[in-house]
Amino acid sequence: MNIYGFTFSMLEKYLLNKEIKTSKVAFIAKSLYRYPILSFDDMNDVNKEIKSMLNTNFEISLLETAEICESEDSIKVLFKLPDSNVIEAVLMRQNYGNTLCISTQVGCNMGCSFCQSGRQKKTRNLETWEMTAQVVSIQKKLSIKISNVVLMGMGEPFDNYDNVMNFISILNNPYMLALGKNHISVSTCGIVPKIYDYISHPDCCLLAVSLHAPDDALRSKIMPINKVYPVNELMKAIDAYTSAVNKKVFLEYVMIHEVNDTVECALELANLIKDRRCHVNLIPYNETQNTDFSKSSHDSIMKFYDILKKNDIPVTMRKVFGSSSNAACGQLRANYKSNYQAPSALST
């Protein structure tokens, strides 16, 4: 059992059975997350009996780094999992802190036609500790503090709901990663029943929805999930979130040349969300090797942006991090797999 997969309450329950007081559980949690310890023996404020019990019952291992790819504003890290699968996390340096985009699955089954991860199919869900370890490993390796985590990397977080919510509890807990709810964002392609589960969860944080099209005909063409949960059902779930949680929803909209970047699409989108608490993020499409899509021109993006603005829709244009070096979702992993079929010289 890897200790980085335990939420505070799971740890508390487990250790109470071993007759360890709640006050000590807080010390153990702080030691795991605040100080760069690599072994239970390095823990402060914990006696040797407790260290020995932890050594007997838990592992404390993090993730092996297979490759690091650095650009001016981002660092992409490819991690090798214990079963030799690989996942990636992207650190973005922003003026308000370090944001880490993490993976939640190996591959993804949602099949969005413009997405590199969707082409790689899901191999398996990540365990909770494998998500926590992406954050802790990068903090330790780069000696930095991560201030925001977005679940927007490879995988659909709500297709791995229980492990993801345990991970979010670890991100949120004041004795663990202590980020706070306004610094954690889950991005879904629109698994509607799980949005309702998320709304009623005590650790519900920010919500981003990958919308990418304003109507069923176009959205179903590029995002198969829309055939199961169409736009009107998704909008009802978004409304439920904004009224229950009292926060806006971020709508991700990747701008694809002559697919979803037309004036008609912009007007339709404005009309769809004009009475909703949504904020649109326009994302320039990051061209990958294997797709038929290309990025919108700057003019098309500006026209789209202006139409939303004129209709009083809050909108920003997202900066594309590290576009010079394999930044696209799932791309580093894809390159790694094709270049290193039998990796033998990995650095850690």
Ligand code: SF4
């Ligand atoms: S966009 Fe997200 S949900 Fe769609 S295939 Fe890619 S990783 Fe999966």
